[in-house]
Structure formats: C-alpha cells, structure tokens
Amino acid sequence: MSDIEIRNVYKIFGPEADRHIAAVKAGLTKAELNDRHNHVLGLHDINLTIPQGKITVVMGLSGSGKSTLIRHINGLIRPTSGEVLYDGRDVVTMSPPELRAFRREKTAMVFQKFALLPHRTVLQNTVYGLDIRGLPRAEAERRARHWIERVGLSGYEDYYPRQLSGGMQQRVGLARALSNDAEILLMDEAFSALDPLIRVDMQSILLELQKELEKTIIFITHDLDEALRLGDKIAVLRDGAIQQVGSGQEIVLRPATPYIADFVREVNRGRILQARTIAQPTEGGGALPAMVVPAHMPLDQVARRMTRQGAAFAQVQDRAGTHLGVIDLPAILEAMVNPADAEPA
Amino acid sequence: MDLIQFPEMSRSSLRALRQTVDGAFRDFTRAWGETLETLFSPLQSLLTFIENLLIHSPWILVLAGIAAAIGLVSRSTRITLGSVIALLLVGYLGMWEDTMRTIAMVAVCTVMAVVIGLPIGILMAQSNRTSMVVTPLLDMMQTMPSFVYLIPVVMIFGLGKVPGVIAVVIYAIPPVIRLTNLGIRHVSADVLEAAEAFGASHWQKLRDVQLPLALPSIMAGVNQTIMMSLAMVVIASMIGVRGLGQPVLQAINQQYFTMGIMNGLAIVAIAIILDRTTQAYGKRLQKHAEAGK
Numbered sequence: 001m002s003d004i005e006i007r008n009v010y011k012i013f014g015p016e017a018d019r020h021i022a023a024v025k026a027g028l029t030k031a032e033l034n035d036r037h038n039h040v041l042g043l044h045d046i047n048l049t050i051p052q053g054k055i056t057v058v059m060g061l062s063g064s065g066k067s068t069l070i071r072h073i074n075g076l077i078r079p080t081s082g083e084v085l086y087d088g089r090d091v092v093t094m095s096p097p098e099l100r101a102f103r104r105e106k107t108a109m110v111f112q113k114f115a116l117l118p119h120r121t122v123l124q125n126t127v128y129g130l131d132i133r134g135l136p137r138a139e140a141e142r143r144a145r146h147w148i149e150r151v152g153l154s155g156y157e158d159y160y161p162r163q164l165s166g167g168m169q170q171r172v173g174l175a176r177a178l179s180n181d182a183e184i185l186l187m188d189e190a191f192s193a194l195d196p197l198i199r200v201d202m203q204s205i206l207l208e209l210q211k212e213l214e215k216t217i218i219f220i221t222h223d224l225d226e227a228l229r230l231g232d233k234i235a236v237l238r239d240g241a242i243q244q245v246g247s248g249q250e251i252v253l254r255p256a257t258p259y260i261a262d263f264v265r266e267v268n269r270g271r272i273l274q275a276r277t278i279a280q281p282t283e284g285g286g287a288l289p290a291m292v293v294p295a296h297m298p299l300d301q302v303a304r305r306m307t308r309q310g311a312a313f314a315q316v317q318d319r320a321g322t323h324l325g326v327i328d329l330p331a332i333l334e335a336m337v338n339p340a341d342a343e344p345a
Numbered sequence: 346m347d348l349i350q351f352p353e354m355s356r357s358s359l360r361a362l363r364q365t366v367d368g369a370f371r372d373f374t375r376a377w378g379e380t381l382e383t384l385f386s387p388l389q390s391l392l393t394f395i396e397n398l399l400i401h402s403p404w405i406l407v408l409a410g411i412a413a414a415i416g417l418v419s420r421s422t423r424i425t426l427g428s429v430i431a432l433l434l435v436g437y438l439g440m441w442e443d444t445m446r447t448i449a450m451v452a453v454c455t456v457m458a459v460v461i462g463l464p465i466g467i468l469m470a471q472s473n474r475t476s477m478v479v480t481p482l483l484d485m486m487q488t489m490p491s492f493v494y495l496i497p498v499v500m501i502f503g504l505g506k507v508p509g510v511i512a513v514v515i516y517a518i519p520p521v522i523r524l525t526n527l528g529i530r531h532v533s534a535d536v537l538e539a540a541e542a543f544g545a546s547h548w549q550k551l552r553d554v555q556l557p558l559a560l561p562s563i564m565a566g567v568n569q570t571i572m573m574s575l576a577m578v579v580i581a582s583m584i585g586v587r588g589l590g591q592p593v594l595q596a597i598n599q600q601y602f603t604m605g606i607m608n609g610l611a612i613v614a615i616a617i618i619l620d621r622t623t624q625a626y627g628k629r630l631q632k633h634a635e636a637g638k
Contacts, residue, residue, distance in 0.1 A: 074542055076538065076541060076542060099544075100544040100545075100546060101544065102544075103541075103542060103543060103544035104543065104544035105544075107542070108542075108543070109539070109542040109543070111535060111538070111539055113535045114535075115533075115535040115536050115538065115539035116536075116539075117536060117553070117554065117557075117558075118536075118558070119557045119558065128543060128553070129543045129544075131553070132540075132543050132544055132545050132549055132553075133544070180543070186542070
C-alpha cells in the first residue's frame with residue numbers, strides 16, 4: 001500500500017500527440033492546439049497525490065478530463081508525458097503483462113454505466129474479476145457471496161442484470177469491484193446514472209464500507225454535493241487542469257478561483273462546514289467556555305444547539321476530547337453566509 | 346478514331362492470354378492435383394462415413410436419432426414433432442436415401458464453414474486491415490456465379506463429393522464470417538473496457554465477453570450458412586454430388602414436373618427443420634435478454 005502520485009501528467013488526444021507535447025509544455029493553450037493542429041488537450045500538467053486509505057474525489061463538469069484522469073491510474077489511457085507512481089512503480093512504463101497483473105491485483109473499477117456482463121447472473125458477474133485472476137470457482141463464489149450480501153443483494157444471486165433496477169445493478173458493480181479485494185478502488189461517476197435518492201443510499205453504503213475497508217478510493221463526479229459528502233480530499237478539474245485541491249471545507253470556505261466560487265455558490269454552507277473548520281485557537285490563559293461541540297458537527301446544528309442553550313461561545317473538541325478552539329455565533333453566521341451573496345449587487 | 350467500336354484487345358492476344366492462364370492452371374492441376382486430393386481425402390471419408398451411417402442403419406434408429414438431436418437442440422416438442430412428421434412423409438414418398446445424403450452433405454458443409462469461418466470472422470473483428478482484405482473476397486464469393494468456381498474445383502478434384510463440399514463451402518461461408526465479425530464489433534465498448542480494467546487478457550476478453558455477446562449474431566450467421574448450403578445442393582449435383590439435387594436436375598432436363606416439385610419440397614422441408622431448430626437454439630442462448638423484468 002502507498003499513496004498514488006500523479007506527476008506532471010499531460011495527455012494530448014490525436015494521431016501526432018508526441019509532436020506537440022513540447023509546445024504544450026511551453027505554453028500552447030488548449031484552444032490553440034485545437035485550432036492549429038486539430039489535437040485535443042485532455043490533461044494539462046496534472047500533479048496530484050492520492051492518499052492511501054482515503055477517498056479522493058475528482059470533480060469537474062463533462063469534458064473537464066476527469067474520466068481521462070482516472071483511466072491513467074490503471075493504465076487504460078497512457079499519458080503523453082508524465083508519471084503515475086504507486087508502490088514505487090510507474091504505471092506508465094509497465095509492459096502489457098505487468099499492467100495486466102497490476103490491474104488484476106491492485107485495482108478494481110466501478111463504471112458509470114455499470115458495464116455488467118448481460119449474459120451472466122449477479123453471482124457470475126461478481127466473480128468476474130476473480131475468474132480473470134484464475135481463482136478456483138468455489139473460493140471465488142464464497143468471496144462473491146460475501147460481498148453480494150454486504151451490498152444488500154442477498155437472494156438475487158441468480159438474477160440477470162436486465163432483471164434489476166439501476167441501483168441494484170450498480171450494487172453488483174460495487175460487489176464485483178470489492179470481491180477483487182484490491183487496494184485501489186476506481187469509481188468513474190459510479191452513482192451519476194442513479195436516481196437522487198438511490199444515489200444517496202449508495203453513497204451511504206460506500207462510506208459505511210470504507211470505514212472498515214480503508215481502501216484508496218478515487219471517485220469521479222460532476223456533483224458537488226456528492227464530492228463534499230464523500231471526499232476526504234477533493235480536486236477540482238476544469239479544461240484538463242486542476243484548479244484547486246483541498247478538503248471539502250477548504251473548497252467551500254476558500255474557493256481558489258471564480259469558477260470554483262461559482263460552483264460552491266449554491267451549496268448549503270451550514271450543512272457542509274464543520275465546527276472545527278472555523279474554530280479559533282484560544283490565546284492561552286482565559287477560561288474555556290463550558291459548552292462543548294464535536295469537531296465534525298455541521299455549523300447549522302452547532303448554531304441550533306448554541307441558541308437553544310443560550311450560549312454565545314462554545315469550545316470545539318474532537319472525538320478524543322482534544323481541545324481544538326473556540327467558536328462564537330457571529331463567526332458561525334459569517335461562515336454560513338456566502339460571501340458572494342452577502343452584499344447586494 | 347472510331348468512337349462506336351470499343352477499342353479492344355486484338356483477338357489473337359486475347360486468345361494468347363486465355364491460353365496462358367488456362368495452361369498455367371492446367372500445369373498447376375497436373376503438378377498438385379494429386380497432393381490436394383490426398384489432402385482432402387479425410388473430408389471424403391468423413392462424408393462417406395456419415396452418409397453410410399444414415400443410409401445403412403435401420404431407418405427407425407436414424408429417425409429417432411435425428412429427432413433426439415432436434416429435441417435436444419431446440420427443446421421444443423412442436424419443432425421435434427413437426428420434423429418427424431416431415432421426415433416420415435419424405436421417406437414414404439421415396440426420397441429417404443436422397444434426403445439422408447443431402448443432410449449428411451449439409452451437416453459436413455456447415456461444420457466446415459463454422460470451423461473455417463469463425464476464426465476468420467474473429468480475426469476480422471480484431472484488425473481493420475484484415476477486414477479490408479477479407480471483405481472484398483467475401484463480396485466476390487457471394488456474387489461470383491457458382492458455376493465459375495466449379496470449373497477450377499472440378500479440374501483439380503474431378504467429379505464427386507469433395508469438389509461439391511468445396512463449392513458449397515465457398516458459397517455458404519460468407520454469412521458466418523460477416524456476422525461473427527459484426528457481432529464482435531458490436532459488443533458494447535463499456536463492457537469491453539470493464540474487462541480490460543479487471544486485467545483480462547486478449548483471450549479472456551474473447552472467451553468471456555466478445556464471443557458470448559456476439560453469439561446471437563454468430564448463430565444468425567450459422568443459420569444463413571445452413572440455408573445457403575441447402576440452396577447449393579442442386580448446383581452441386583451438377584458435379585456429381587448425390588442427394589436431393591440430382592432428381593431435381595433430372596426433372597429439369599426431362600420436364601418431370603411432379604418429380605421436381607416433390608424433391609424441391611423435400612429440400613424445403615429440411616431447410617425449415619434446420620432453420621427452426623437453429624433459431625430455437627439461438628433464442629435459448631439469449632434467455633438472459635428475455636428474462637422478465
């Protein structure tokens with residue numbers, strides 16, 4: 001296990017990508033490359049560390065290059081230049097057999113359109129990755145049944161994908177990926193095709209499983225709410241370039257560009273921002289407020305609790321009881337009001 | 346210059362051209378004919394063996410065997426029962442032996458076409474270049490009047506079963522190849538990418554994803570191939586292939602209307618039996634697609 005390091009990755013789509021890479025590195029823009037040479041700049045100088053055991057969300061609109069980026073991690077797409085490092089090895093330079101072994105043993109993927117095998121039942125689909133690795137069928141089925149149960153599909157083992165709803169099909173996709181027991185889980189818009197309520201369900205399942213699995217998950221989405229809910233770390237992609245990397249709290253509180261500010265504008269800040277984010281360190285000495293709020297409590301709940309108790313100040317503590325700082329109601333209000341909306345235009 | 350008369354090659358050089366090509370081919374035939382014949386002799390033995398098995402076994406066993414095979418493949422009592430009735434009728438009308446010969450011929454030709462055609466179709470699907478080379482060949486095989494390629498085949502092999510099988514296979518193989526290629530190419534890119542992402546090798550992708558998903562299309566090709574080889578039996582009878590085609594040919598030459606129509610209907614009966622059976626099989630393979638919501 002290790003972090004995944006994406007370093008200086010460029011991807012140009014087109015028959016003569018290698019010829020234009022130097023010009024792009026020297027500053028040729030996406031539009032110029034397209035106009036003059038009819039090549040498409042897919043990714044522009046991507047540098048990203050994907051921490052081990054965490055969920056990293058890559059967020060962007062369609063055409064931002066997020067699906068291209070995730071496919072670099074398991075070598076489905078090769079970069080025009082750059083490195084993708086895992087466990088001290090560069091995925092980019094792997095030979096085809098090495099790459100196959102890497103995909104079989106280290107990664108598993110969940111797809112937007114599920115990509116199940118229509119002629120195989122739920123159970124047969126779930127064992128697919130293990131089949132490819134050549135695991136004996138009995139052992140493969142034992143593992144598959146375990147994960148089918150964990151994603152809540154017990155009793156559906158002998159159904160064909162066509163007989164299942166979208167949400168259930170994607171549970172099969174998830175079970176198939178988890179059966180592989182890989183360290184890296186790649187999720188390409190895995191929940192985007194699902195109804196909103198089902199989507200939230202699936203997010204809960206994923207978060208629940210991740211608590212014990214602690215896999216290195218890369219999750220692609222165009223949905224900010226999804227990104228904020230799932231992401232320990234979020235990278236915002238636009239036109240093939242990373243605009244900002246940070247925690248959800250950072251991105252909402254301090255958007256790096258007007259584009260991201262626009263993006264986070266409609267977010268319910270009170271529900272996203274947490275007490276720890278705006279806690280002010282106390283300058284030693286003074287007595288701490290009596291009221292304690294947990295570090296991960298969203299601000300709207302903190303505010304409700306404080307007003308009910310009539311407290312103007314509260315101290316923030318994490319689960320272990322460590323003191324993180326103090327917050328007051330004006331600071332909470334300040335954070336909950338979007339700076340862009342604060343002053344009438 | 347005369348614009349009415351097309352500027353053609355002189356008669357003498359045209360004759361020379363024909364003679365050169367014919368001569369070269371005749372030399373080739375003399376040099377290689379025997380080798381080719383030995384090469385194809387297993388085919389001859391196989392065909393004779395099946396024919397003898399069907400003709401010289403007790404008819405009731407043969408009928409039971411055929412019915413069992415149809416029942417096993419189609420899993421339909423209706424199709425099985427219909428086939429038995431049709432075969433009984435054909436036999437009662439005096440065409441049992443010829444029908445058996447034709448069934449043997451069609452069976453061997455279909456197996457040959459699938460054995461040769463499936464790999465070619467798979468190769469075509471893997472490479473656009475192969476596809477570019479093979480497609481015009483297939484076009485030619487399907488449009489060239491079959492009499493034309495009967496000539497060299499007969500020159501090499503003489504009259505008999507083997508040249509018949511070769512001619513029929515040339516005529517009937519294109520659908521298997523085309524539909525295998527098409528079926529594999531139409532496999533959804535998403536599913537293929539998933540296979541790739543899980544580390545499937547070329548062979549694993551072919552075995553677990555491409556062939557199973559292309560199977561309905563491949564089966565349609567096999568079905569077409571069977572129908573086309575049946576359509577060839579009359580022409581094949583011109584070069585000495587015995588079976589239902591021969592009496593038809595005789596009927597044409599001597600204007601025996603009833604004889605022609607009876608043997609023709611026997612061919613139709615075999616066609617319908619094989620068509621319904623293979624289609625029922627194809628549908629059964631597709632049961633995942635029909636599974637109720």
